[in-house]
Each structure stands twice: as C-alpha cells, then as structure tokens.
Amino acid sequence: MATPEKREMELEPKYDDYDYPITAPEPRDGHPGYLTEQQQAQVHQLRLMLEAQGFKERLDTLTLLRFLRARKFDVNLSFQMFVDCEKWRKDTKLDEELPNWEYPEKKALFQYYPQYYHKTDKDGRPVYIEQLGSIDLTAMYKITTAERMxxxxxxxxxxxxxPRLPACSRKAGHLLETCCTIMDLKGVGLTKAPQVYGYVRQASAMSQNYYPERLGRLYVINAPWGFSTVWSMIKGWLDPVTVQKIHILGSGYQKELLAQVPPENLPKEFGGTCACAEGCENSDAGPWHDEQWAREPKWAKKGDASTTIQGAPSEVQEGKAAAEGAAAAPAPAEDVAGAKATA
Structure with missing residues (x-):
C-alpha cells in the first residue's frame, strides 16, 4: 500500500478552533494531515448532513474524522453513528452533568476496582490502568449506583x-488522539469472571458506540489460563488494524510493557520505578497538570466547575471489547507465566 501523501487539512473556521497540533505523527490513511481529496469531501458531506438535521455541536473536523474512520468512511453509516451518539448524550444529560460533575465515592470504589490515568507512554499518549481482580459489584452498589458509575x-x-489529549499533543508536538491501556486480570478466576466481564462489556459498549477511534494500544496482562487460546481464535474475525493494537500477556509481561511505557512512568507494581507519594492511582500525574501544556477544557467554560480532572475510567475502546470476547471464556484463577498471543 502506498504511503499516504501529506497535505494540509482543510479546516472549517466555524467549528475548528484548535490550540494544539492537528497533524498525525505518521502517514496513515484517513488521519489528519494525510487525507485524500475524496476523504476531505466526505468530511464536508457528513457535516452538511448533520447541519441539515439541526446539529451544531461537535462538528469539528477531527471529531468527524474519527466517526468516519470508525465506519470505513461510509458517510451514511458515520452519520447514523453520530446521530445515535448525540441522542445518547441528550438522554443522559451528559453535557449538563460534565462541567459540575463530582464523584466523591471514587476513593471508596477504588478498593474494588482501581481505574486511573498515570503519565504517558513512549509515544506521549496517556496511560490508563484498570485492575479487575477485586471487582465486587454487590459491594460497589452499596457505595454508589450503576447509573452514577x-x-x-x-x-x-x-x-x-x-484536556488530557490536547495537553499530550502540545508536549509531543503532533496530534495524539489515542491512549495506551493496561488491563490487569490478576485475580480474575472462574467465580469472578462473569461479574467482571459482564460489567466491563457494558462499559466497553459506551466506548465503541460513542467514543470511536480512541484505542492506541491495549495490554491485557496476567491473562489467565485459556485466555490466549480463545483470543488466538477470535482475532481472526477482527479488523487487522484493531488486532495490531491488542497484546495478550501472561504474568511475564514486564519486558513487553516496558518497551512501550518508560519505567519512570510505570507504577512499581507493574515493573516500573514510579512510586508517587500519594499513590500512583491517586496522583493523576501527566502533562494535563503541567502549566506548560495544560489549558482549561472547553467544556469547563460552559459551567462553573473547577477544572480538576482526577482520573477514573475511560479509553479501552473497540479493542477492549474484542479482548473481552476472549475473557468471557471460563478460566481458572491461576496465571500462566509468559502465556502470550501478541498481535
């Protein structure tokens, strides 16, 4: 396949108000800075179709491109995906909740389900960590509700x-649109598997349907016995681009993980050297808190909330759901050192 030609991306002043780099770091078809004339025309077509239906928010070029890439640049399918997303936002009142959202039960929930952002990988992307071994939904629902989660x-x-990805883009000097996710399955065995994977699958549906094209890399570590075998079968059904993003690792994951995440950015419990004073899971350390790179998020300007963004769930996207398909298979609790089906 020929390398995509670099060309300046056409912007729409009405919507494209970016204060960070908007060119992808490498030539990739359909990505900002490497669009064909046809793909640029498809962006315009999608925007016109949405405007005709009365939509006025989130019509910037980068957002529309993510929806187009998620549907292989089929404009009609991308249109429907966008419309469904906006309906969900309205039904959940997300835009009203966002500026003033508070989640004081987060720390109490962490004892059952640690989920947090912590620094960046070697490509400059936010690192997101989930530890699923202690999930107890019965106990968690005594602290909060499924709706609030x-x-x-x-x-x-x-x-x-x-503000996370824009801050990372400023520091890197090029556009970053994805995250690096670490999903730790240590402690997930036969009895816990249905509860764990049932909840995670529900959460992943949100990422696939409403936040497309956010997966950069996914490392599933401490994968239990049987996981890799099932994964080797289902990956044949997936888009090769998605498969390349997913790495299934057993308990001997450190070498491969450290090839992507600098040791100083990786918590000690995963083989790195970082030990934040308040605990890595509580620090939310990253460029989004560095005055040199951070900016007030645009959504904060629509409300009166502070811009504190202590980390919690996000990212895993289309690849996470794919990995969960393998995870749904029954597996004993013990880990198999070095079990691996790296894409």
Missing part, C-alpha cells in the same frame, strides 16, 4: 478528549 465513565471519556 456509567455517568462517571462518560465524564472521564470527555476529560480524555479535553
């Missing part, structure tokens, strides 16, 4: 879009 999940997706 899902609302917080959506809020964190929004905070990835702004």
């Amino acid at each position: 899902l609302t917080n999940l959506a809020v964190e997706y929004e905070r990835v879009s702004d």
Whole structure:
C-alpha cells in the first residue's frame, strides 16, 4: 500500500478552533494531515448532513474524522453513528452533568476496582490502568449506583478528549488522539469472571458506540489460563488494524510493557520505578497538570466547575471489547507465566 501523501487539512473556521497540533505523527490513511481529496469531501458531506438535521455541536473536523474512520468512511453509516451518539448524550444529560460533575465515592470504589490515568507512554499518549481482580459489584452498589458509575465513565471519556489529549499533543508536538491501556486480570478466576466481564462489556459498549477511534494500544496482562487460546481464535474475525493494537500477556509481561511505557512512568507494581507519594492511582500525574501544556477544557467554560480532572475510567475502546470476547471464556484463577498471543 502506498504511503499516504501529506497535505494540509482543510479546516472549517466555524467549528475548528484548535490550540494544539492537528497533524498525525505518521502517514496513515484517513488521519489528519494525510487525507485524500475524496476523504476531505466526505468530511464536508457528513457535516452538511448533520447541519441539515439541526446539529451544531461537535462538528469539528477531527471529531468527524474519527466517526468516519470508525465506519470505513461510509458517510451514511458515520452519520447514523453520530446521530445515535448525540441522542445518547441528550438522554443522559451528559453535557449538563460534565462541567459540575463530582464523584466523591471514587476513593471508596477504588478498593474494588482501581481505574486511573498515570503519565504517558513512549509515544506521549496517556496511560490508563484498570485492575479487575477485586471487582465486587454487590459491594460497589452499596457505595454508589450503576447509573452514577456509567455517568462517571462518560465524564472521564470527555476529560480524555479535553484536556488530557490536547495537553499530550502540545508536549509531543503532533496530534495524539489515542491512549495506551493496561488491563490487569490478576485475580480474575472462574467465580469472578462473569461479574467482571459482564460489567466491563457494558462499559466497553459506551466506548465503541460513542467514543470511536480512541484505542492506541491495549495490554491485557496476567491473562489467565485459556485466555490466549480463545483470543488466538477470535482475532481472526477482527479488523487487522484493531488486532495490531491488542497484546495478550501472561504474568511475564514486564519486558513487553516496558518497551512501550518508560519505567519512570510505570507504577512499581507493574515493573516500573514510579512510586508517587500519594499513590500512583491517586496522583493523576501527566502533562494535563503541567502549566506548560495544560489549558482549561472547553467544556469547563460552559459551567462553573473547577477544572480538576482526577482520573477514573475511560479509553479501552473497540479493542477492549474484542479482548473481552476472549475473557468471557471460563478460566481458572491461576496465571500462566509468559502465556502470550501478541498481535
């Protein structure tokens, strides 16, 4: 396949108000800075179709491109995906909740389901970590509700879009649109698997349907016995582009993980050297808190909330759901060192 030609992306002043780099770091078909004339025309077509239906928000070029890439540049399918997303936002009142959202039960929930952002990988992307071994939904629902958990999940997706990724893009000097996710399955065995994967699958549906094209890399670590075998079968059904993003690793994951995440950015419990004073899971350290790179998120300007963005759920996207398909298979609790089906 020929390398896509680099060309300046056509912007729409009415919607494209970017204060960070907007060219992809490498030539990739359909990505900003490497669009064909036809793809640029499809962006215009999709925007016109949405405007005709009365939509006025989120019509910037980068957002429309993500929806187009998610549907292989089929404009009609991208249109329907966008419309469904906007309906969901309206039904959940997400845009009203976002500026003033508070989630004081987060720390109490962390004892059952740690989910947090922590620094960046070697490509400059936010690193997002989930540890599923302690999930106890019965106990968690005594602390909060399923509705609040899902609302917080959506809020964190929004905070990835702004301010996390823009800050990372400024620091990197090029556009970054994805995250690097670490999903730790240590402790997930036969009895816990249905509860764990049932909830995670529900959360992943949100990422696939409403936040497309956010997966950069996904490392599933401490994968239990049987996971890799099932994965080797189902990956044949997936888009090769998605498969390349997913790495299934057993308990001997450190070498491969450290090839992507600098040791100083990876918590000690995963083989890195970072030990934040308040605990890595509580620090939310990253460029989005550095005055040199951080900016007030645009959604904050629509409300009176502070711009504090302590990390919680987000990212995993289309690849996470794919990995969960393998995870749904029964598997004993013990890990198999080095079990691996790396894409």
